[in-house]
Amino acid sequence: MSKSLKSELQDHYQSAKLSEKQLERLSSLQKLNHQNEMVEVEPITELSHAMPFSKRMLPSWALACCFVLAIISLYLFQWRPEEPWPKADAIAAEVVYNHLKQRPLDFVESDFRKLNQSFVQLDFKLQNSALLDNFIYGGGRYCSLLSIPAAQIRSAKGIQGEYETLYQVDYRESIFGNLPKLLEGETSIVRYHKGVAVEIWVDKGILFAKTHSI
């Protein structure tokens, strides 16, 4: 008997479920991560058991009071922290994470024009920027930055065997927040993560994030 395609699709997909074993594995994965997050605070908890309750709670109370006082002060003085580049640290962290991984390249290509043509699945074109004068292209791979499809480009090997990683991604302010735009006369910013410097800027509608050898 014929039913609407929509309703048949709903029935078809609703009948698909993870098995008990698969659900158990996914739950364990999440619990394991949660436990890892807790590891650092455990020694403090154990130490505090040896103290009377009032003393044990004292640091927490003091901390809570300081926090409340800080909030009240901020409210009274109408002070607003300035965060000109709210996503810069998150961008740097992700770029450095992948820079250190050095995953295999999808395209080994030193010619910028050919490399650009290789990224057929991106909905933007790679761009050159004034701040890339000394960058020698070595190849690239598909990647993502804050979950947006991006090109991860690697430089040719440097004199001391080092590589630089350059990210290019279609810049969307709603996702990447405000970032310095060269065309508006702003200069690039640098953020450090795990000892690696990442220079970030926007040019020609593209977000650039490049690691620096230090």
Place this chain on the structure above:
Amino acid sequence: MIEEQDLNRLYRYALSLSADADLAYDLVHGAIGRFLEPPKPELEDPIPYLMRSIRNAFIDIKRRDTRYQHEVYDDEGLPQDYDIRALESLSIDQSFIAQLLNQLNSQEREILYLWAVEGYSTSEVADLLNMPKGTLLSKIYRLRNRLLSTAFVKDALRNGGSYYV
């Protein structure tokens, strides 16, 4: 902690992309693993983020595989006011649904899943698929014609109403 209901929701989405139960599970497992890796994003609702993550991983896996065609359509001459609701009048016999899905490519299954199961609007689908709305509308136009060209799908309004909004 992502609950069972949402894990199944992610699994179904992965299944719509991959049409393979094992790969769908791997995609969900990978997305959860990446989500938990530092720096962990702070999100009120992690499901859209995880869906994107599953989608990106799937494209990553299949990009050299012809099963995921990243087709570029020429939008000229195609109606731009076509709406995803144009799929509402289509009907099918239950026994043919699996057969139909086997004949579709990943992107077509994904569009149908987002429309039928997740209840996404045209704009929401375009946003998740990261494509201009005009391109998506052209895809829907072609998808509808493709569905009707199979022996399984019928159009309840074949001689009647209009799909243009």
